[in-house]
Amino acid sequence: xxxxxxxxxxxxxxxxxxxxxxxxxxxxLFSEQGYESTSMRQIAEELxxxxxxxxxxxKSKEDIVRALLETMRSEVADLxxxxxxxxxxPDLRRQVIARxxxxxxxxxLRMFRxxxxxxxxxxxxxxxxxxxxGMAAAxxxxxxxLTPPNASVEDRLRARFALLVINMTxxxxxxxxxxxxxxxxxxxxxxxxxxxxxx
Amino acid sequence: xxxxxxxxxxxxxxxxxxxxxxxxxxxxLFSEQGYESTSMRQIAEELxxxxxxxxxxxKSKEDIVRALLETMRSEVADLxxxxxxxxxxPDLRRQVIARxxxxxxxxxLRMFRxxxxxxxxxxxxxxxxxxxxGMAAAxxxxxxxLTPPNASVEDRLRARFALLVINMTxxxxxxxxxxxxxxxxxxxxxxxxxxxxxx
DNA sequence: GTCTATAGGCCGATAGAC
DNA sequence: GTCTATCGGCCTATAGAC
Numbered sequence: 001x002x003x004x005x006x007x008x009x010x011x012x013x014x015x016x017x018x019x020x021x022x023x024x025x026x027x028x029l030f031s032e033q034g035y036e037s038t039s040m041r042q043i044a045e046e047l048x049x050x051x052x053x054x055x056x057x058x059k060s061k062e063d064i065v066r067a068l069l070e071t072m073r074s075e076v077a078d079l080x081x082x083x084x085x086x087x088x089x090p091d092l093r094r095q096v097i098a099r100x101x102x103x104x105x106x107x108x109l110r111m112f113r114x115x116x117x118x119x120x121x122x123x124x125x126x127x128x129x130x131x132x133x134g135m136a137a138a139x140x141x142x143x144x145x146l147t148p149p150n151a152s153v154e155d156r157l158r159a160r161f162a163l164l165v166i167n168m169t170x171x172x173x174x175x176x177x178x179x180x181x182x183x184x185x186x187x188x189x190x191x192x193x194x195x196x197x198x199x
Numbered sequence: 200x201x202x203x204x205x206x207x208x209x210x211x212x213x214x215x216x217x218x219x220x221x222x223x224x225x226x227x228l229f230s231e232q233g234y235e236s237t238s239m240r241q242i243a244e245e246l247x248x249x250x251x252x253x254x255x256x257x258k259s260k261e262d263i264v265r266a267l268l269e270t271m272r273s274e275v276a277d278l279x280x281x282x283x284x285x286x287x288x289p290d291l292r293r294q295v296i297a298r299x300x301x302x303x304x305x306x307x308l309r310m311f312r313x314x315x316x317x318x319x320x321x322x323x324x325x326x327x328x329x330x331x332x333g334m335a336a337a338x339x340x341x342x343x344x345l346t347p348p349n350a351s352v353e354d355r356l357r358a359r360f361a362l363l364v365i366n367m368t369x370x371x372x373x374x375x376x377x378x379x380x381x382x383x384x385x386x387x388x389x390x391x392x393x394x395x396x397x398x
Numbered sequence: 399g400t401c402t403a404t405a406g407g408c409c410g411a412t413a414g415a416c
Numbered sequence: 417g418t419c420t421a422t423c424g425g426c427c428t429a430t431a432g433a434c
Contacts, residue, residue, distance in 0.1 A: 018417090033319060036235030039409065053418045055411070116370065117316035120232060140374055153377045154385035160371040161364050161389060168367070171315065172359040175339055178352045186353035190360060194389070217399090238427065252400045254429070 019057050021047060023071065024107070026064045031110035035065075035118050062125050069122065069135065072111045075103055076138040083145045093146055097191050101166050101184065112167045147196055155196035162194040218256055220246060222270065223306070225263045230309035234264075234317050261324055268325065268334065271310045274302055275337040282344045292345055296390050300365050300383065311366045346395055354395035361393040 025046050029038040040061055044054045058064045079099055086092045104112065115122060115135075126134055146159035165172075166187060173183045224245050228237040239260055243253045257263045278298055285291045303311065314321060314334075325333055345358035364371075368386045375382065 016417095034233065034235055034317065036233055040411085041409085049418060050420085051410085052412085052420080056417060059411095061410070118233065136374065143374075152385075153375060153381050154388060156375055157368075157371055157382070157385050158389060161367070164364070164367050164371055165360050168360070168363050169356075172356055172363055175335065175342075176352060176355055182352050183356070186351075186356050189353060190357060190393070194393075239429085240427080248400060249402085250428085251402080251430085255399060258429095260428070 019067070022054065022057055023064065023067055027068055027107060027110050027114060030118075031113040035114070035121060062121075065121065065125055068111065068114070069126065072108070072115075073133075073135045073138060075108070076135060076142060077133075079103065080138055080141045080145070083142070088145070093195055094192060096142070096145060097162065097166070097188060097195075100163055101188065104166055109167065109170065151196060158194050158196045162191045165191050165194065218266070221253065221256055222263065222266055226267055226306060226309050226313060229317075230312040234313070234320060261320075264320065264324055267310065267313070268321065271307070271314075272332075272334045272337060274307070275334060275341060276332075278302065279337055279340045279344070282341070287344070292394055293391060295341070295344060296361065296365070296387060296394075299362055300387065303365055308366065308369065350395060357393050357395045361390045364390050364393065 022043065026038070026043050029043060029046070039051075040054055041051045043064075044051045047054075058067070079096070082099075083092065083096055086095070142163075143156070143159050146162065147156055151159075169183065169187045176183065221242065225237070225242050228242060228245070238250075239253055240250045242263075243250045246253075257266070278295070281298075282291065282295055285294075341362075342355070342358050345361065346355055350358075365386060368382060372382045
Protein backbone atom coordinates (compact mmCIF):
# COMPACT_ATOMS: atom_id res chain seq x y z
CA UNK A 1 0.00 0.00 0.00
CA UNK A 2 0.93 3.65 -0.27
CA UNK A 3 2.83 3.52 -3.53
CA UNK A 4 3.55 7.18 -4.03
CA UNK A 5 6.33 8.34 -6.31
CA UNK A 6 9.67 9.77 -5.24
CA UNK A 7 10.59 13.29 -6.18
CA UNK A 8 13.46 12.47 -8.48
CA UNK A 9 12.94 9.04 -10.03
CA UNK A 10 9.86 6.87 -10.50
CA UNK A 11 7.71 4.71 -8.25
CA UNK A 12 8.86 1.78 -6.09
CA UNK A 13 12.45 2.93 -5.78
CA UNK A 14 14.75 1.22 -3.23
CA UNK A 15 13.46 2.00 0.24
CA UNK A 16 16.04 4.50 1.43
CA UNK A 17 13.56 5.38 4.16
CA UNK A 18 14.24 9.07 3.77
CA UNK A 19 10.67 9.87 2.85
CA UNK A 20 9.44 8.05 5.93
CA UNK A 21 11.91 9.88 8.16
CA UNK A 22 10.79 13.18 6.68
CA UNK A 23 7.15 12.30 7.28
CA UNK A 24 7.79 11.37 10.90
CA UNK A 25 9.72 14.55 11.67
CA UNK A 26 7.22 16.73 9.82
CA UNK A 27 4.28 15.16 11.64
CA UNK A 28 5.95 15.68 14.99
CA LEU A 29 6.69 19.32 14.29
CA PHE A 30 3.30 20.01 12.71
CA SER A 31 1.52 18.57 15.74
CA GLU A 32 3.75 20.28 18.29
CA GLN A 33 4.11 23.72 16.73
CA GLY A 34 1.40 23.87 14.09
CA TYR A 35 1.64 23.52 10.34
CA GLU A 36 2.13 27.18 9.51
CA SER A 37 4.84 27.83 12.04
CA THR A 38 6.86 24.83 10.96
CA SER A 39 9.12 25.77 8.05
CA MET A 40 10.65 23.51 5.44
CA ARG A 41 14.03 24.74 6.64
CA GLN A 42 13.31 23.54 10.19
CA ILE A 43 12.19 20.10 9.03
CA ALA A 44 15.32 19.75 6.90
CA GLU A 45 17.71 20.87 9.60
CA GLU A 46 16.18 18.51 12.11
CA LEU A 47 17.12 15.75 9.67
CA UNK A 48 20.61 17.08 9.05
CA UNK A 49 20.29 18.47 5.58
CA UNK A 50 19.07 21.62 3.86
CA UNK A 51 15.72 22.78 2.64
CA UNK A 52 16.64 22.27 -1.02
CA UNK A 53 17.33 18.59 -0.37
CA UNK A 54 13.84 18.26 1.09
CA UNK A 55 12.40 19.45 -2.19
CA UNK A 56 14.06 16.51 -3.89
CA UNK A 57 11.86 14.13 -1.87
CA UNK A 58 8.62 16.12 -1.75
CA LYS A 59 7.67 18.59 -4.40
CA SER A 60 5.95 20.92 -1.90
CA LYS A 61 5.05 21.32 1.75
CA GLU A 62 1.48 20.25 0.99
CA ASP A 63 2.85 17.14 -0.66
CA ILE A 64 4.18 16.05 2.72
CA VAL A 65 0.68 16.45 4.12
CA ARG A 66 -0.73 14.36 1.26
CA ALA A 67 1.64 11.54 2.18
CA LEU A 68 0.71 11.79 5.87
CA LEU A 69 -2.98 11.61 5.06
CA GLU A 70 -2.51 8.55 2.91
CA THR A 71 -0.61 6.78 5.68
CA MET A 72 -3.37 7.43 8.22
CA ARG A 73 -6.14 6.62 5.76
CA SER A 74 -4.67 3.22 5.03
CA GLU A 75 -4.31 2.47 8.73
CA VAL A 76 -7.99 3.21 9.36
CA ALA A 77 -8.99 1.25 6.25
CA ASP A 78 -7.03 -1.75 7.51
CA LEU A 79 -8.85 -1.63 10.85
CA UNK A 80 -12.21 -1.42 9.10
CA UNK A 81 -11.36 -4.32 6.84
CA UNK A 82 -10.30 -6.44 9.82
CA UNK A 83 -13.48 -5.53 11.71
CA UNK A 84 -15.57 -6.46 8.68
CA UNK A 85 -14.09 -9.98 8.74
CA UNK A 86 -15.08 -10.60 12.39
CA UNK A 87 -18.30 -11.69 14.04
CA UNK A 88 -20.24 -8.61 15.22
CA UNK A 89 -20.97 -8.35 18.92
CA PRO A 90 -19.79 -6.80 22.18
CA ASP A 91 -16.49 -8.61 21.93
CA LEU A 92 -15.68 -7.12 18.56
CA ARG A 93 -16.58 -3.67 19.83
CA ARG A 94 -14.18 -4.02 22.74
CA GLN A 95 -11.45 -5.16 20.36
CA VAL A 96 -12.04 -2.19 18.08
CA ILE A 97 -11.51 0.09 21.07
CA ALA A 98 -8.28 -1.72 21.91
CA ARG A 99 -6.98 -1.45 18.35
CA UNK A 100 -7.96 2.18 18.12
CA UNK A 101 -6.04 2.81 21.32
CA UNK A 102 -3.02 1.07 19.81
CA UNK A 103 -3.19 3.19 16.65
CA UNK A 104 -3.47 6.33 18.76
CA UNK A 105 -0.40 5.41 20.75
CA UNK A 106 1.70 4.98 17.63
CA UNK A 107 1.77 8.10 15.43
CA UNK A 108 -1.99 8.40 15.59
CA LEU A 109 -2.23 10.92 18.37
CA ARG A 110 0.02 13.32 16.51
CA MET A 111 -1.98 12.69 13.38
CA PHE A 112 -5.25 13.31 15.16
CA ARG A 113 -3.92 16.48 16.69
CA UNK A 114 -2.74 17.65 13.29
CA UNK A 115 -6.06 16.76 11.65
CA UNK A 116 -8.19 18.60 14.13
CA UNK A 117 -6.00 21.69 14.11
CA UNK A 118 -5.86 21.92 10.33
CA UNK A 119 -9.33 21.02 9.15
CA UNK A 120 -9.39 23.50 6.28
CA UNK A 121 -5.92 22.72 5.01
CA UNK A 122 -6.69 19.01 4.97
CA UNK A 123 -10.03 19.50 3.29
CA UNK A 124 -8.56 21.72 0.59
CA UNK A 125 -5.65 19.41 -0.09
CA UNK A 126 -7.92 16.41 -0.40
CA UNK A 127 -10.40 18.10 -2.66
CA UNK A 128 -7.90 18.96 -5.37
CA UNK A 129 -6.21 15.55 -5.29
CA UNK A 130 -8.93 13.26 -6.66
CA UNK A 131 -8.63 10.65 -3.96
CA UNK A 132 -10.61 7.43 -4.25
CA UNK A 133 -11.97 7.47 -0.72
CA GLY A 134 -11.12 9.82 2.10
CA MET A 135 -10.45 9.23 5.73
CA ALA A 136 -13.88 10.60 6.62
CA ALA A 137 -15.49 7.75 4.68
CA ALA A 138 -13.23 5.20 6.36
CA UNK A 139 -14.15 6.63 9.76
CA UNK A 140 -17.81 6.40 8.84
CA UNK A 141 -17.44 2.70 8.16
CA UNK A 142 -15.63 2.27 11.45
CA UNK A 143 -18.49 3.96 13.35
CA UNK A 144 -20.93 1.66 11.57
CA UNK A 145 -19.20 -1.30 13.22
CA LEU A 146 -19.95 0.28 16.59
CA THR A 147 -23.64 1.12 16.08
CA PRO A 148 -26.82 -0.82 15.41
CA PRO A 149 -28.21 -0.37 11.88
CA ASN A 150 -30.97 2.12 12.73
CA ALA A 151 -29.37 3.68 15.76
CA SER A 152 -30.75 6.81 17.42
CA VAL A 153 -28.88 10.09 17.27
CA GLU A 154 -27.75 9.53 20.84
CA ASP A 155 -26.35 6.09 20.06
CA ARG A 156 -24.55 7.35 16.98
CA LEU A 157 -23.01 10.11 19.07
CA ARG A 158 -22.04 7.59 21.73
CA ALA A 159 -20.07 5.55 19.19
CA ARG A 160 -18.18 8.63 18.06
CA PHE A 161 -17.46 9.83 21.59
CA ALA A 162 -16.27 6.34 22.53
CA LEU A 163 -13.37 6.73 20.08
CA LEU A 164 -12.89 10.45 20.67
CA VAL A 165 -12.30 10.10 24.39
CA ILE A 166 -9.33 7.90 23.55
CA ASN A 167 -7.88 10.70 21.45
CA MET A 168 -8.60 13.21 24.19
CA THR A 169 -6.95 11.24 26.97
CA UNK A 170 -3.80 13.34 26.94
CA UNK A 171 -5.73 16.56 27.28
CA UNK A 172 -8.05 15.19 29.96
CA UNK A 173 -5.32 13.68 32.10
CA UNK A 174 -2.86 16.57 32.00
CA UNK A 175 -3.50 17.44 35.65
CA UNK A 176 -4.01 13.92 37.00
CA UNK A 177 -1.06 12.34 38.75
CA UNK A 178 -1.20 8.60 38.00
CA UNK A 179 0.70 6.13 35.80
CA UNK A 180 -0.05 6.18 32.15
CA UNK A 181 -1.17 2.54 32.33
CA UNK A 182 -3.79 3.25 34.95
CA UNK A 183 -5.06 6.18 32.92
CA UNK A 184 -5.25 4.12 29.74
CA UNK A 185 -7.11 1.32 31.51
CA UNK A 186 -9.60 3.75 33.03
CA UNK A 187 -10.11 5.39 29.65
CA UNK A 188 -10.78 2.02 28.03
CA UNK A 189 -13.51 1.33 30.60
CA UNK A 190 -15.06 4.73 30.04
CA UNK A 191 -14.89 4.26 26.29
CA UNK A 192 -16.62 0.88 26.54
CA UNK A 193 -19.32 2.36 28.76
CA UNK A 194 -19.99 4.99 26.11
CA UNK A 195 -20.72 2.46 23.41
CA UNK A 196 -24.40 2.09 22.61
CA UNK A 197 -25.98 -0.85 24.45
CA UNK A 198 -26.09 -4.34 22.94
CA UNK A 199 -27.78 -4.93 19.62
CA UNK B 200 -13.45 42.80 35.23
CA UNK B 201 -10.84 42.71 32.48
CA UNK B 202 -9.47 46.19 32.93
CA UNK B 203 -6.69 46.16 30.38
CA UNK B 204 -5.28 49.38 29.02
CA UNK B 205 -5.93 50.81 25.59
CA UNK B 206 -3.12 51.20 23.12
CA UNK B 207 -3.12 54.97 23.01
CA UNK B 208 -4.49 56.38 26.25
CA UNK B 209 -4.88 54.95 29.75
CA UNK B 210 -7.25 52.54 31.46
CA UNK B 211 -11.05 52.78 31.66
CA UNK B 212 -11.42 54.88 28.53
CA UNK B 213 -14.92 55.32 27.03
CA UNK B 214 -16.11 51.98 25.72
CA UNK B 215 -15.80 52.53 21.99
CA UNK B 216 -16.15 48.78 21.69
CA UNK B 217 -13.43 48.64 19.07
CA UNK B 218 -11.21 46.39 21.17
CA UNK B 219 -14.08 43.98 21.67
CA UNK B 220 -14.86 43.94 17.95
CA UNK B 221 -11.22 43.29 17.17
CA UNK B 222 -11.15 40.43 19.68
CA UNK B 223 -14.27 38.85 18.22
CA UNK B 224 -13.00 39.01 14.63
CA UNK B 225 -9.54 37.81 15.60
CA UNK B 226 -10.92 34.86 17.56
CA UNK B 227 -13.14 33.85 14.65
CA LEU B 228 -10.28 33.98 12.17
CA PHE B 229 -7.79 32.32 14.52
CA SER B 230 -10.19 29.44 15.12
CA GLU B 231 -11.20 29.06 11.48
CA GLN B 232 -7.84 29.49 9.75
CA GLY B 233 -5.31 29.10 12.50
CA TYR B 234 -3.29 31.73 14.34
CA GLU B 235 -0.27 31.74 12.06
CA SER B 236 -2.19 31.99 8.82
CA THR B 237 -4.27 34.89 10.05
CA SER B 238 -2.46 38.16 9.44
CA MET B 239 -2.93 41.48 11.16
CA ARG B 240 -3.76 42.91 7.74
CA GLN B 241 -6.64 40.44 7.32
CA ILE B 242 -8.09 41.18 10.75
CA ALA B 243 -7.93 44.92 10.06
CA GLU B 244 -9.52 44.70 6.62
CA GLU B 245 -12.35 42.55 7.94
CA LEU B 246 -13.11 45.45 10.29
CA UNK B 247 -12.80 48.09 7.59
CA UNK B 248 -9.53 49.72 8.49
CA UNK B 249 -5.83 49.14 8.01
CA UNK B 250 -3.23 47.16 9.85
CA UNK B 251 -1.58 50.25 11.30
CA UNK B 252 -4.84 51.26 12.97
CA UNK B 253 -4.97 47.85 14.60
CA UNK B 254 -1.63 48.55 16.22
CA UNK B 255 -3.18 51.55 17.89
CA UNK B 256 -5.53 49.25 19.83
CA UNK B 257 -3.19 46.31 20.47
CA LYS B 258 0.54 46.66 20.65
CA SER B 259 1.17 43.27 19.03
CA LYS B 260 -0.54 40.21 17.66
CA GLU B 261 0.23 38.32 20.85
CA ASP B 262 -1.39 41.11 22.80
CA ILE B 263 -4.70 40.22 21.16
CA VAL B 264 -4.23 36.66 22.38
CA ARG B 265 -3.53 37.93 25.89
CA ALA B 266 -6.86 39.78 25.86
CA LEU B 267 -8.70 36.71 24.56
CA LEU B 268 -7.20 34.54 27.30
CA GLU B 269 -8.23 36.99 29.98
CA THR B 270 -11.81 37.07 28.70
CA MET B 271 -12.12 33.29 28.78
CA ARG B 272 -10.36 32.97 32.13
CA SER B 273 -12.78 35.35 33.75
CA GLU B 274 -15.74 33.47 32.29
CA VAL B 275 -14.55 30.19 33.76
CA ALA B 276 -13.74 31.88 37.08
CA ASP B 277 -17.29 33.27 37.21
CA LEU B 278 -18.76 29.82 36.67
CA UNK B 279 -16.55 28.38 39.40
CA UNK B 280 -17.51 31.15 41.80
CA UNK B 281 -21.19 30.58 41.11
CA UNK B 282 -20.82 26.83 41.60
CA UNK B 283 -19.02 27.41 44.88
CA UNK B 284 -22.02 29.34 46.19
CA UNK B 285 -24.48 26.50 45.49
CA UNK B 286 -25.42 23.36 47.39
CA UNK B 287 -23.35 20.44 46.08
CA UNK B 288 -25.29 17.50 44.64
CA PRO B 289 -26.51 15.94 41.41
CA ASP B 290 -28.61 18.96 40.63
CA LEU B 291 -25.64 21.31 40.77
CA ARG B 292 -23.67 18.99 38.55
CA ARG B 293 -26.41 19.03 35.92
CA GLN B 294 -26.51 22.80 36.06
CA VAL B 295 -22.77 23.06 35.61
CA ILE B 296 -23.11 21.00 32.44
CA ALA B 297 -25.87 23.30 31.21
CA ARG B 298 -23.83 26.42 31.92
CA UNK B 299 -20.75 24.95 30.33
CA UNK B 300 -22.82 24.19 27.24
CA UNK B 301 -24.02 27.80 27.20
CA UNK B 302 -20.48 29.14 27.44
CA UNK B 303 -19.39 26.83 24.64
CA UNK B 304 -22.17 28.06 22.40
CA UNK B 305 -21.22 31.67 22.89
CA UNK B 306 -17.60 32.34 21.90
CA UNK B 307 -16.38 29.39 23.90
CA LEU B 308 -16.21 26.84 21.14
CA ARG B 309 -13.97 29.08 19.10
CA MET B 310 -11.91 29.75 22.16
CA PHE B 311 -11.59 26.08 22.93
CA ARG B 312 -10.64 25.31 19.37
CA UNK B 313 -8.04 28.04 19.47
CA UNK B 314 -6.67 26.87 22.81
CA UNK B 315 -6.25 23.27 21.79
CA UNK B 316 -4.66 24.17 18.46
CA UNK B 317 -2.18 26.61 19.95
CA UNK B 318 -1.08 25.02 23.19
CA UNK B 319 2.54 26.19 22.95
CA UNK B 320 1.71 29.73 21.92
CA UNK B 321 -0.72 30.07 24.80
CA UNK B 322 1.68 28.56 27.29
CA UNK B 323 4.54 30.83 26.19
CA UNK B 324 2.40 33.94 26.23
CA UNK B 325 1.08 33.18 29.69
CA UNK B 326 4.45 32.36 31.15
CA UNK B 327 6.00 35.71 30.35
CA UNK B 328 2.96 37.71 31.51
CA UNK B 329 2.97 37.11 35.26
CA UNK B 330 -0.72 36.26 35.54
CA UNK B 331 -2.26 35.77 38.96
CA UNK B 332 -4.05 32.53 38.16
CA GLY B 333 -4.31 30.79 34.84
CA MET B 334 -7.19 29.14 33.11
CA ALA B 335 -5.78 25.72 33.94
CA ALA B 336 -6.19 26.46 37.64
CA ALA B 337 -9.74 27.71 37.10
CA UNK B 338 -10.56 24.54 35.17
CA UNK B 339 -9.12 22.47 37.99
CA UNK B 340 -11.49 24.09 40.45
CA UNK B 341 -14.37 23.47 38.09
CA UNK B 342 -13.51 19.76 37.88
CA UNK B 343 -13.41 19.65 41.67
CA UNK B 344 -17.10 20.62 41.72
CA LEU B 345 -17.84 17.57 39.59
CA THR B 346 -15.91 14.95 41.58
CA PRO B 347 -16.05 13.52 45.08
CA PRO B 348 -13.14 14.57 47.32
CA ASN B 349 -11.09 11.36 47.07
CA ALA B 350 -12.26 10.24 43.66
CA SER B 351 -10.61 7.40 41.76
CA VAL B 352 -8.62 8.06 38.60
CA GLU B 353 -11.55 6.81 36.56
CA ASP B 354 -13.99 9.19 38.24
CA ARG B 355 -11.65 12.12 37.82
CA LEU B 356 -11.34 11.28 34.14
CA ARG B 357 -15.12 10.96 33.87
CA ALA B 358 -15.59 14.50 35.13
CA ARG B 359 -13.13 15.84 32.55
CA PHE B 360 -14.65 13.86 29.70
CA ALA B 361 -18.13 15.02 30.70
CA LEU B 362 -17.12 18.59 29.85
CA LEU B 363 -14.88 17.67 26.92
CA VAL B 364 -17.60 15.85 25.00
CA ILE B 365 -19.53 19.10 24.96
CA ASN B 366 -16.60 20.80 23.30
CA MET B 367 -16.23 17.90 20.87
CA THR B 368 -19.85 17.85 19.77
CA UNK B 369 -19.18 19.66 16.51
CA UNK B 370 -16.47 17.23 15.51
CA UNK B 371 -18.46 14.18 16.55
CA UNK B 372 -21.66 15.20 14.80
CA UNK B 373 -20.16 16.35 11.52
CA UNK B 374 -21.57 13.37 9.64
CA UNK B 375 -24.86 13.04 11.52
CA UNK B 376 -27.92 14.52 9.87
CA UNK B 377 -30.18 15.82 12.65
CA UNK B 378 -31.18 19.20 14.09
CA UNK B 379 -28.67 20.94 16.23
CA UNK B 380 -31.15 20.91 19.11
CA UNK B 381 -31.51 17.17 19.05
CA UNK B 382 -27.74 16.77 18.96
CA UNK B 383 -27.27 19.14 21.88
CA UNK B 384 -29.91 17.36 23.94
CA UNK B 385 -28.35 13.97 23.24
CA UNK B 386 -24.91 15.32 24.12
CA UNK B 387 -26.22 16.69 27.43
CA UNK B 388 -27.57 13.23 28.33
CA UNK B 389 -24.27 11.59 27.40
CA UNK B 390 -22.35 14.18 29.38
CA UNK B 391 -24.51 13.60 32.46
CA UNK B 392 -24.05 9.84 32.13
CA UNK B 393 -20.29 10.37 32.16
CA UNK B 394 -20.29 12.16 35.48
CA UNK B 395 -19.03 10.03 38.35
CA UNK B 396 -21.89 8.44 40.30
CA UNK B 397 -23.49 10.16 43.30
CA UNK B 398 -21.43 11.16 46.29
C1' DG C 399 -7.95 56.98 15.15
C1' DT C 400 -6.71 56.12 10.85
C1' DC C 401 -3.67 56.65 7.06
C1' DT C 402 0.76 55.81 3.69
C1' DA C 403 5.22 54.19 3.44
C1' DT C 404 8.83 51.46 4.69
C1' DA C 405 12.21 48.63 7.43
C1' DG C 406 13.77 44.14 8.08
C1' DG C 407 13.03 39.34 8.14
C1' DC C 408 11.45 34.68 7.01
C1' DC C 409 8.79 31.97 3.86
C1' DG C 410 8.06 28.46 -0.13
C1' DA C 411 10.07 27.29 -4.11
C1' DT C 412 13.57 26.94 -8.06
C1' DA C 413 18.14 26.87 -10.75
C1' DG C 414 22.09 24.84 -11.38
C1' DA C 415 26.79 23.09 -9.59
C1' DC C 416 28.77 18.96 -7.66
C1' DG D 417 20.99 13.49 -3.12
C1' DT D 418 22.70 17.36 -1.31
C1' DC D 419 24.52 21.83 -1.80
C1' DT D 420 24.67 27.39 -2.42
C1' DA D 421 22.41 31.23 -4.09
C1' DT D 422 18.54 33.59 -5.27
C1' DC D 423 13.59 35.16 -6.48
C1' DG D 424 9.27 37.14 -5.34
C1' DG D 425 6.09 37.57 -1.84
C1' DC D 426 3.99 38.28 2.57
C1' DC D 427 4.67 39.02 7.36
C1' DT D 428 5.04 41.93 12.00
C1' DA D 429 5.93 46.20 13.47
C1' DT D 430 7.10 51.23 13.37
C1' DA D 431 7.49 56.29 11.85
C1' DG D 432 5.26 60.11 10.96
C1' DA D 433 1.47 62.87 8.34
C1' DC D 434 -3.33 64.13 8.85
